[in-house]
Every structure is written in structure tokens, then in C-alpha cells.
Amino acid sequence: MLIITSATSRLRWVSAALTGGVLLAVAALGAQTSVRLETTLDENWRGRYDILVTSRDQDFGAARTNGMVDPNFVATAGTGGVSVDDLARIRGIDGVEVAAPIGMVGSLRRLALSPALWVSDDPATGTSVVPDGGLVAQLTATTVLPGSDGDDEVVVARGSGRVRLQKRAAADLGTLRDTAYGDGRPQGFAPVWIDTGFVVPLGALPGFGSTVVAVDPVAEAALLGPEGGAFLAPLVGLPADRSASTKWADLVKGDSFLKPRADIDVAARRSADQAPVVPMVVNSEPARKLTVRVDIALAKRTFTAAELADPGLLESLTASDFSSPRSVRGDVSSALVPFSSPDLTLLWPGSTRPDDDGAMSLSQPVTSLAPMLIGRPDYTAKTPPGGGAGFQVVPAGIVRADGSSEADPQAVANGMDPKAGRVRAYRSADAAGAASGALPAPLGVYTTADLNDPSSQQASYVPLGVSSADGTWRTSSTDKREPVAANLSNVDFITAAPGAFTDLEGGRTLRGQTPIDAVRVRVGGITGYTAQAQQRIAAIAGQIQALGLSATIVAGSSPQPVSLFVPDYFPDRSGDAADLGWVSQEWTTLGAAARVGAALTGTTLLLAILALASNAAGLAIVAHSSARRLRPNVEGLRRIGWRRGRVLRQLLEELALPWTFTLAVAVACLVIGPVSLRPLFAAGAVVVTLLTGFEALVGMRAEQTMAKARRGAPAVLSLGSIATRVLRSHSGWTAVTIFGSSAVAALTALTAVAVREGWLRAGTTRLSAVALDATSSLTIGLGALGIASAGMLLLLARQADNSHNAAAAHVFTNLGYRPATQAVITRRQELLLAAGSLVVGAPAVAVIAIALDGGPIAWLSGTGGLAIAIAARLLGNRRRTQRPKP
Amino acid sequence: MNTPALQVTSLAIAYTDTEGEHLDVVSGLSFSVVPGQLCCIAGRSGSGKTSVARVLVGLTAPAGGTVTWGGVDLSTLTEVERSDQRRKITGYVDQEATLIPGLTVLDNILLPAIPDGRDAARRAKNKAAEDLRRLGLERRRKWSPARLSGGERQRVALARALTANTPAIVVDEPTASLDRRWADTVIDLLLEHADAGGIVVAASHDPTLARASHTVITLDDASE
Ligand SMILES: Nc1ncnc2c1ncn2[C@@H]1O[C@H](COP(=O)(O)OP(=O)(O)O)[C@@H](O)[C@H]1O
């Protein structure tokens, strides 16, 4: 039977139930958060490989680029590499499931490509576009890449020359009178005379190259999965004899255009030297769309036969002798495909393509192979305008469109503009290495689509080293993301898709004993994101380091957008170099999983602390308030002769049940809650016990017989001062209201700051986005719990105030106060409480916003929380006072 | 003092409890009180004294009959008018002598005057000093009601009605918690108010008070 606590029992149970509810909710939300976080990390912490092994001389930018690695990092000119023996040692380490080597070993280059203009002049059929009086024209051939949105086309090469052609009669054919019937200046524009017309060469295109990458096709397939590595199949199981005596063409499967080439190239050189052969699969897709535009300007006047026959005619003309030009365009993208026999012929207006057009091609289909070491760009720190991770790429010298440092004198002599098409280099290119003159043997083809790794969209994606999908975006102020593609130089800051893959043996032929830039190691026997798994990976990384190599753990990393400032991008467009500006790329952030895990676990802990602290504060206030109400009952029992010890026992017995209940809930939470929150629940159990003891202690203390007289307090003379005096008289609850609403404000601000901090610390990686997605609703729920705990306190205070006010209303009514007059007093009380809440709450929010550097979110949420706390009370009260009386 | 006469005609008071049980407390009660009179409403506990007192001051509505003060029927007044009447004409001291705990004794006494403004409150403060003195409360002026004894509280409530100085005072069990000496003092004060031309209606089972009254209305026990 409740003797001492009967009157306060309801309040005590309400607060015990609330505390139990908050404890359980914290435990449930906390547990759920950590489960979701663990699941997310388990599913997303590992990419295709766990450790990136490089030579000691290289670092993957972790130091200079803040633990971030740029997408296509395999380009390590001049810094040595990993040897095939090292690879074997890595594979010998217990626990290494896959060790897939990769290296950029050389460059495939086309030779002597020249687009040409076909001019029909067939005396046999009488079809000719050459007028009777002959044809004198000024030709300018400009090779361009399409510009990005809104930009002009990008000039790659420009050549110009003059040509004169004379219509031929059937009798002229077979006689060698080129000069009389066709003449060009400079030599690169000299027409070739064939039976059905003239082929006018348009200078020479630069010798565009593309990179050759060495991999182990078997290991690569193990890394990528059988489908991802399928395009490398022609490199599997090749004969040991890598000389020209192997019938390479027999190894070509299907009717690929490469079939004839495989032997032709090898055979062409067989007699010349004993150069080794490098088997490869080749990218059959042009890297970019390449267009030639020919501007044809005809001479303004006609010439006499004598004038036309004068060898000095073309030199004697000036620019003003030609009319304004008309243009002819042609797609020459196939010039970028190695080993292809591209048709680069454009038609003179009115000309028809002859039946036997093989004769028209002036291009040599020969593709050569050269060792080429291409370096990585250098990056320096630079903060992007919108904040976040950012770097500036350091420009190197200016190179020609094909990456060569100097213009070919032969090409210049043939009419090519040595300044046209120059681009900025951001990498070094070094034509050094072991054997040069190795012969390529193309055994298969692939397209850029074959390089697309389906895992590249995952949160755990780690780039394979050379073939990450082209993902550079120009970030303009209009928020439109326009893609930026690599130029054709191979030394752009963006990496173009590789032109060919060879095997390690091929790599060794080109680059010598250390053909490997990186080895991507996957560790076997790993399941979830556990400490054990991480230790296992770390242990293997340690063993690799012991071999004298550098081993970077990439398990647990994740891509994140990085802003890159590209200066001096357009070296010759306007004379002065112009910047490309900011672009965005996805870089790999090392240690993302650890960061996300720590940040979100920390946030959960912080919010749980806030929720429980807020609840404990409420519990303490309720305990104090109800304890004082125990005193008269304690006194009463003492008066009727109960001994002090007996009264205390009685009181403790009565308090035991709610205490046991709350304690049981706390202990249950300790068991079911997540490990990280266990100390909190233990603290909760202690606090509950202390507060029960406190309540008993306060309750047992003898009631103060002499309440403090209000000396000097002036008599109440107005309705306003009645309100003030009444509020002061139950200052306990008044304080609860004022501090409760301030607590709501402070907690809202703190919650916002904690959540924001957690999100900031989690970073902007894909992994953090996935993890935040999985946990944000729970985090917000946990934050709301703390705020709701403080809100509960406000409700209790309002209930207490309401019963006080009801008692006072009884007196006022007896004394003849009008309802409106009573409302004046109540309203005044509420306004005073609101003002008090504002005076205490606003500085609390300010302190949090300023001291914790919470930013606008802290201000906004804090003031919002305060406004809601105050408004809820004011509006709730208005509703109550407006309710009609029965 | 311009005191309105009280006229009660065929008054009936009835309650319906939560179970729907009907209880007729008073029926057919008629009486009148003229200025200068102390009227005692007597009867045993539970006979309906408090009920009648509350009806007289317009706190509850009767089931039948009329209550008029100076010829004005209470049932014709609005709630606001009834409030004003209670504060300015028919002051009321309830049986529990309830005081507002947050205010001092003096503050509680000033409550009826406060809605009339600061000047009225100041005047009341001057008058209160005398009333407090006569009721032996001058040293309790600044006390909180929580510290008062039951008898002291009753005297404070009466002092409040006297200070308000309404023409009529309806007072419920004014001597219940008082010793004989203070009870006599209170009766003297009530008679004094009547003598000054006021009306006092006291609901009381105190025979001494009944004897001192000019008229006594005895209520029959409702349960009989
Ligand atoms: N609000 C009420 N509702 C129901 N019954 C009431 C109410 N007030 C008083 N009574 C009943 O009316 C009767 C008279 O009560 P009351 O007027 O307080 O008597 P007295 O003051 O003479 O002791 C009692 O039986 C009491 O229980």
C-alpha cells in the first residue's frame, strides 16, 4: 500500500515510463543504426582488389593529394616499376587470391597519314571537274576535333598549299607530263596523276599514337570476372616463340580486319632485322571524332595556256588573286584506329568516286610500336569556389597535337603549319626504354565499351588503373555539366582509353625487366567489414612491403568528386594561354569506410548522450518536485509515532517498484543495445538509482517550519504583478518551463550540429552517401528523441501550471473576477514565461552556434526549436482559455 | 451605504450526480433580508447551507425560484455582470477560505480591489491595515498562506471581504475553525457591518452566531 507516495505516484510512473521509453528507443535506434551501418560497410567496403602495390619510388598521391588517388593512375614514367620476379613473390604470399599486374609500356603510332582530295578528270568517259582553261586553287586543310558545348572546334593540324590542274585528253594518259597537267606547292600538295583523275594530297596528319598497356590476361580475368576479361582472351596461351617465325596470323580468330595485318607487319620487317614481336589486342574504335575541312579558293581569273605551263605560276600569285573559299568536309576518325586502312579521301565538288578507289589512298597502313613512358600529372592544393576537395593540375610544356615536342621538318616543308594544333602537356612523355623497333602483332580487337567495368558505379569502386570510363566534367557557373574529353596527345590531364593491351611478356619486350606499374592484389578469405578482415589485409600489405615494394590498402576506399583547376589549357587559341577552369572528376578516397564508420558511430553516440542527458535532467526535476511533496506525509507518520527508520523503510519500499522498473529497462538496454552505447546505459542505471536515493533523501528531510518571509516585497497592486508573483511562487515549474524550452532550443541546435558534423566527417564519398542514406532517418529519429525528452518536460510543467492556475481561478471566481480579467493574468504569465524562455534560450542557441561553429544550420534549428517550444505553449494555452465553460 | 435588499422566492436547489441520481437539496425556500440585518442560514451539515450561499452570490444557478438583489433577478444577469455583482455588491467568503498560495496575506486581501486599478488597490491597502489589526493578523501581513493555521486563514478570508467593503457579504461558516474568543470577534465584526447599513448572510451551524443574528433561516436536512 502506498502511504507516503500515493499522491505523487502517478507522476513518478509517468516519468519512469518516459525514461524507460527513451532508454528503449535509444537502444533500438542505436542498435538499428549500427546494424545498418555495418551492413552498408559490409556490402560496400571492398572493390575489385584490396591492395595496390607499386614500386618504392612511387606514391599514389596520398600525401600530396590528401589521401586521394586520381582515376587512371597507371602512368609512372621514369620511376621504375615492379619486376616480374616481384610479382611472383607477391603471388607466393599466403592469402593473396589475385595479383593482377598492369603497366603502361609503350605507344602505338601510325605513320604518314595524309588526307587527300579526289578531282575527277577521266578523258575516257569525258567526266571532269577541271575546266578547259585549267584550274588554279589555294587549298587549306584543317583537321579538327569537335569542341565541347558552345566551344569552337579544336584545331589539331592545318596545312595549306596551291595546286594547278589541267584537263587531260585521252592521248595525254601514259605520258609522264605531271608538271604540265598537275602541279602543287609545296610538295605536300603535289597531285598524283592517275587515269581517272587527280589525287591531291593535303599535307600530313600528325602521327597520332595511343598507349599500350601490359596486363596478365589470366589474372585480369580473375580480377574482372570472366566476362570483364573476355576481350583479353587472344592473349592467353600464346606460343613461347615471340619472333617473326611464328605464324601470328593463324592466331587471329574470326575475320577481323587485323587478320592480314598480323602477318604483313611482321613479314615486312622480317628480313630487315630480328626484332621481337609484341602480340596485342587493339582498340578498334577511334578515340575521338576527327574531321578534315578543306577550304578551296579558286583563282579569280583564267590563265592562258602559256601562263598555265609556266612552272613559276603558283609562286607568283598572291592571296588577293584567289576568290573567297568554299569548304568540303570529311570524317577522318578512322585515322586514329591503329592497323586500319582508313579512307581519308574527300571529293572535290562535283567529283564522283571512281570504281577502283583503292588506288586513291595515299595513306600507309603501317602502325609502329615504340616504348613510351608517360608520367602522372602533378597536383597542388587549391580550394574550389564551392568548397570541397580541390586541386590544381600543374601544366608542363607545350606539345603538338600528337604529343610530340617538335614539328616534323618534313611536314612543315610539305605545307603544315608548325603552330597549329599545339596543346598543353600536363604529363611527361619519355620515348625511352628497352628494345625499340619491336613489331606489333594484332591478334584481336576490343572497343572502349569492353573496358567499362560494371562495378564502376558502386560505392566501393576502385579504379583499375588505366581504363576508368571517361569522367571529367566541366563545372560551369550554369550548373550544366559538360563532358571534357582527352585530346590526342596522350599527355593531357585526362587519360584517353588505351589503344592496345599486350601481355607481360610483350610489356617486358617494350619496357625491359620492370614492365609493371602496379599490382592489384585481392586478399582471399575476407567476408565482412570486420577488424579481423582489416588486420588480414594489413598483414598481407606488410608482407608485400617487406619485399621492398610500396603497398597501399585500398579496401575501404570510395570515389568522391574532386574539383580540379586546369590552367593554361588553350595555348594557342588567342596567343595568351587561357585556362580551362574548374572540372570535376571522381577520385578514390583512401580510408573512406573507416571515416564513415567513425563519423556515424560518433554521431549516434553523441545524439544518444543528448537524448539520455535530456531525459535525465527531466527525471531529476520531477524527482525533486515530487520529493518535496512527500514531506508532509513523512511528517504525518512521524507525528503518529513512526520511527524514522521505519518511515525510511516504508518510503524506500514504495519507491522500489518504479526504480526496479527503470533499472530493469536500463539493464535490458545494456544487453540488447549496441556495444558503443553500453557505457551510456550503465550510466543511465546509475543515474536512475542516484535519483531514487535523492528523492528518498529529500523526502525524509524535515519540512522547513519557517518558510522565508518575503521581507520588503511590495504589496501587489495590479493584475500584472499578480501574474509575476504567482509565477515566482511556483518557481520550480517556472524554471522548468524556461529551461525546458531553452533545452528544446539547445538540443535542436546541438542535434543539427551533431548531425551536420557527422555528415561532414563522413565525407563526400559515394560510400558515405550510401551509409547516410541508410542511417539518416534513424539519426534524425535519435535526435528527435532528445528534443522530445525536453518537450516532455515542458508538458509536465504545463500540467503543473494548469493545476496551479485552476486553483487560482477558483479563488478569482469566488471574488468576482470576470473571466476576461482572469485571462489577463494568465496571458501575462504566459508572456512572462515566453520572455524568460527567449532570454535564456536565445543566448543558449547563440553559444552553441558560435562556440561549436555550428553555422547557419545551428542558428536556424536552434531558433526554430525555441520558437516552436514557445509557440506550442502559447497556442496550447490560448486554446485552453478559449474553451467555453459548461 | 446603498445596500440592495435580498429577496429569495421559492428557491430550489438540486444536484444530479454522475450516476444520474437526483438529489433535491433545498426546495420552496423563501426569505428576504433587508439592509442592516445579519441573517444566519442554519442547518445541519449537509443540509444545503453552502449550496444556498453559492446560489445567493450567483456562483451556481438554482433549479427553481428566484434570487433578487435590490429587485434585480440574478438569472437575468450575464456571467460578467454576476462577476461584477459578486465583487462589488455581494462579497463572498467560501467555506474553505481559499487564498492564492503565491501571494502574501496582504496581497490576497487586496485582490478584490486590484481590477479597479492601482489607486483603488492603494486605498484598500490602507483600509486593510485596520481590518488585519482587528482580526489579529497585523504580523501576518507578509506571510505566505501556506504557513497560516486554519483559523488564521479563515480570518484572512473574512478580512478580505471586510476590506472589499461590499454592501452585502455572504460568508460560509465564518467561525468554524475559530476558538470562541475569535469567533465572538468575528460575529461582532459581522454585526458591525450590518449595523453600518449592510447585509450579512452567514451560512453557519454555530448556535452562537445564530443567536446573534437578526434572522435565522433553518434548512431541513435534505436526507430526511
Ligand atoms: N456540486 C455538487 N454536486 C452534487 N452534490 C452536491 C454538490 N454540492 C453539494 N452537494 C450535496 O448537496 C448536499 C448539501 O451540501 P452543502 O450545500 O455543502 O451542505 P452544507 O454546506 O450544509 O454542509 C450534500 O448532500 C452534498 O453532498
Ligand SMILES: [Mg+2]
Ligand atoms: Mg457547508
